[in-house]
Amino acid sequence: MKHRLLELLCCPVCYKTLELEVFNTWDRDFPDHIFLHAQCRNWCSLNQCSPDEVTAEQCSSCYRQEVVDAKLTCTNCGSQYPVVGGIPRMLKSQLLTESLASYHQDFIDRYGDRFKHLAKKKKSEERKKLATLHLFGYQWTTFVKNFSYFKEIFLGFVRPFLTSEDFANKLVLDVGCGSGRPASVAASFGAEVVGVDLSEAVQTAHSLSTHYPLLHVVQGDAYALPFKPCFDFVYCVGVIQHVPDPSAVLMSISRVVAPGRRLIIWVYGIREFWYQPIEWLRKLTVKLPFTILRVLSYVLAVLTEITFLMPYRILTRIPFLEKVAKKIPGRIYANFPFRENVIGWFDRLGAPVTYYFSKEDVENMLNNAEFERIEVVARPDASASWVASAIRKSSSL
Numbered sequence: 001m002k003h004r005l006l007e008l009l010c011c012p013v014c015y016k017t018l019e020l021e022v023f024n025t026w027d028r029d030f031p032d033h034i035f036l037h038a039q040c041r042n043w044c045s046l047n048q049c050s051p052d053e054v055t056a057e058q059c060s061s062c063y064r065q066e067v068v069d070a071k072l073t074c075t076n077c078g079s080q081y082p083v084v085g086g087i088p089r090m091l092k093s094q095l096l097t098e099s100l101a102s103y104h105q106d107f108i109d110r111y112g113d114r115f116k117h118l119a120k121k122k123k124s125e126e127r128k129k130l131a132t133l134h135l136f137g138y139q140w141t142t143f144v145k146n147f148s149y150f151k152e153i154f155l156g157f158v159r160p161f162l163t164s165e166d167f168a169n170k171l172v173l174d175v176g177c178g179s180g181r182p183a184s185v186a187a188s189f190g191a192e193v194v195g196v197d198l199s200e201a202v203q204t205a206h207s208l209s210t211h212y213p214l215l216h217v218v219q220g221d222a223y224a225l226p227f228k229p230c231f232d233f234v235y236c237v238g239v240i241q242h243v244p245d246p247s248a249v250l251m252s253i254s255r256v257v258a259p260g261r262r263l264i265i266w267v268y269g270i271r272e273f274w275y276q277p278i279e280w281l282r283k284l285t286v287k288l289p290f291t292i293l294r295v296l297s298y299v300l301a302v303l304t305e306i307t308f309l310m311p312y313r314i315l316t317r318i319p320f321l322e323k324v325a326k327k328i329p330g331r332i333y334a335n336f337p338f339r340e341n342v343i344g345w346f347d348r349l350g351a352p353v354t355y356y357f358s359k360e361d362v363e364n365m366l367n368n369a370e371f372e373r374i375e376v377v378a379r380p381d382a383s384a385s386w387v388a389s390a391i392r393k394s395s396s397l
Contacts (some may be wrong), residue, residue, distance in 0.1 A: 001066070001067045001070070001083055001086055001087065001088050001216065001218075002062065002063055002065065002066065002067065002216065003020070003044075003045040003046040003062055003065070003067070004039055004040060004045075004062065004063065004216070005088065005194070005216055005218070006018060006020055006045035007040050007041065007042060007043055007045060007228075007230070008171075008194060008216075008227055008228060008230055009072070009088060009090065009218070009226055009227060009228070010226055010227060010228050011074035011076065011077060011079055011081075011226065012090050012091070012092060012220065012221065012224035012225065012226040013074065013077055013079050013092065013224070014074060014076050014077045014079075015228075015255075016074055016075055016076035016077065017074075017075050017076075018072045018073060018074055018075065018081075019072070019073045019075055020045065020067070020070055020071070020072055020083075021070060021071040021072075021073070021114075022067055022069075022070045023068075023069040023070050023071070023111060023114075024068050024069050025065055025066060025067050025068055026065075026066050026068055027064050027065055027066070028064050028065075028066055028210070028213075029064075038051040038052075038054040038055075038056065038058075038059045039051075039059055039063075039192065039214075040054070040059075041230070044062075046062045046065075047062075063213050063214075064213075066086050067083055067086065068083070068085065068086050069082075069083060069084060069085070069107065069110075069111065070082070070083035071083070071111075071114060071115065072088060072090075080115050080116055081096070081226075082096075082100070082107060082111065082115065084100070084104050084107045085104075085203065085206070086206055086209075086217075087202050087203070087206050087217055087218065087219055088218045088219065088226075089219045090196075090218055090219060090220040090221075090226035091198075091219060091220065091221055092221065092224060093117055095198075095221060097117065099200070099219070102200075103200050149336055149337065149340075150181045150182075150185060151164075151185050151188070152335075153336065153340075154181070154182045154185045154186075154237070156379060156380075157182070157235075157237040157238070157266040157379070157387065158235060158237070158264050158266070158387065159387065160377065160387075161262075161264050161375070161387065161389040162233075162235070162264060164189045165189075167186050167189035167190055167191035168189060168190035168191065169190055169191070170190075170191045170192070170232040170233065171191070171192050171194075171230065171231050171232050172186055172191045172192065172193045172194070172231060172232060172233060172234070172235070173193075173194050173196070173227060173231045173233075173234040173235075173256060174186065174193055174194065174195040174196070174235060174236075175196055175222055175225065175234060175235070175236035175239060175253055176196070176197055176198075176222060176236055176237070176238065176239030177195030177196060177197045177201075177202075177205050177217065178197055178199075178201050178205070179201050179204040179205055180195055180201075180204060180205025180206070180207075180208045180215070180217065182195075182235075182237060183195035183205060183208070183215055183217075184205075184208045184211070184212055184215060186235075187212035187214050187215040188212065191214065192214040192215075192216075193212075193214065193215050193216070194216045194217075194218060194227070194231075195215065195216070195217050195218070196217075196218045196219070196220040196222075196225065196226075196227075197217075197219065197220070198219070198220070198221055198222065200219075202217050202218070202219045205217045222236075222239065222243060222249045222252060222253070223243075223245075223248055223249060223252050224252060225252050225253065225255065225256050227256045228256070229255065229256050229257060229258040229259075229261075230258065231256065231257070231258065231261065232261065233257075233261055233262040233263070233264065234253060234256060234257050234261070234262075234263050234264075235263070235264040235265070236253060236263070236264070236265045236266075237264075237265070237266040238266060238267075238347075240265060240267050240355075241267050241268040241354055241355045241356070241357070242351045242352075242353055242354060242355075243353060244353050246267075246355055246357075246365060247365050247368060247369070250265075250365050250366065250368075250369040251368075251369050253369070254369040254370050254371065254392060257371075257392040258392060259392050259393065259394040260391060260392060260394060261391070261392050262389060262390070262391055262392075263366075263371065263389070263390050263391075263392065264387070264388070264389055265362075265366075265387075265388050265390075266379065266385060266386070266387050266388075267355075267357050267362060267385065267386050267388070268354070268355065268356045268357065268384070268385050268386075269356060269357060269358070269359075269378070269384030269385045269386050270356045270357065270358055270384060271356055271384055272329070272384065274329055275329075278348065278349075281349065282348070282349055282354070285349040285350060286349070286350060286351070286352055288350075290350070293346060293349060293350050294342075294346060296345075296349065297342050297343075297345035297346040297349060297350075298342050298345075300345045300349075301338060301341040301342045301344075301345050304330055304333070304341060304345075305338065305341065308328050308329060308330050308331070309330070309331070309333060309334045309341075311325075311328065312325050312328045312331045312334050313334055315328075330344075356384075357386065359376050359386060362376050362386050362388050363376055363388075366388060366390045370392065370393045371390035371391060371392055371393060372390065372391055372392075372393050373389075373390065373391040374388065374389070374390045375388065375389045375390070376388040
């Protein structure tokens, strides 16, 4: 992590400020002059001064310094959170213990005595959250390539409310960043992006920050986001349908969207009748080992390529048959490489929780989460799904 994050992070328990104790750092080989001015808006953590007193050269030097291992301590409640491999692990006690014990026992061995409650693994009652942590951790550390075509997919998740130009020079939060594909695209548009995800996919996302100096990655729970409401806008694509309580997550997101600022979400719509067999299949596939699920996803991707996507490509080239082609299920995958179809199957068959929303459902959830000026539109040329834009109300929750 970079010291810059201290201005943006807060304790997910009480939402107060954090103090940083650094164990070790390393310098990245970024250009000397990345910025025209200091990026922090209120306080420079590294130099302990106002950003007005920090030169562009000092700010660039700070962005080259990566805090690899460290401890974050809440100044109010005393909760402690490790920084492991450059990633702040901002999870509450049970999830944090499970994640570290599963993936970072070496950190516990080296630094466990500097923390409270990290040495022993506790039995967790949050089974659905843990299943999600492990599933998407596997998915987004297995399908890791940041495909060049993903820019168009990402824009499809946020159109018509955002274009690539809307990201330039903005501070943006990506809720549920997964392997970092959306976040890296947003960073390529010129935004400073903070990506947060529950799963170990944050490791993959963080690796992309080697190429994008303005990309930060945090491990956190969407139910208790560890951020201050300081972002120019927030987006959340493909996440809300995979959490046990979508309304609670939207309420959590609402807290980190500043009054008058915008939230963009993309969620599943209610599926057509042909989709029901997939739901029946899901009852079995969510219990499969990930390696077997990966093979099954490949097989199903081959079958859909033969039965749906190849006919779609042929029909779109025949005059007067375009309308017929647009009724073919899953046609959006015809525009992307085969591997994306495999990922799609893995996602829909493996996610422990999946919800499907009507337009009214989306509007009601956003309204209940204290948003206004709500607009919900169907995502074009894709299976039923919604893209929504909403503005955070000025009144506090």
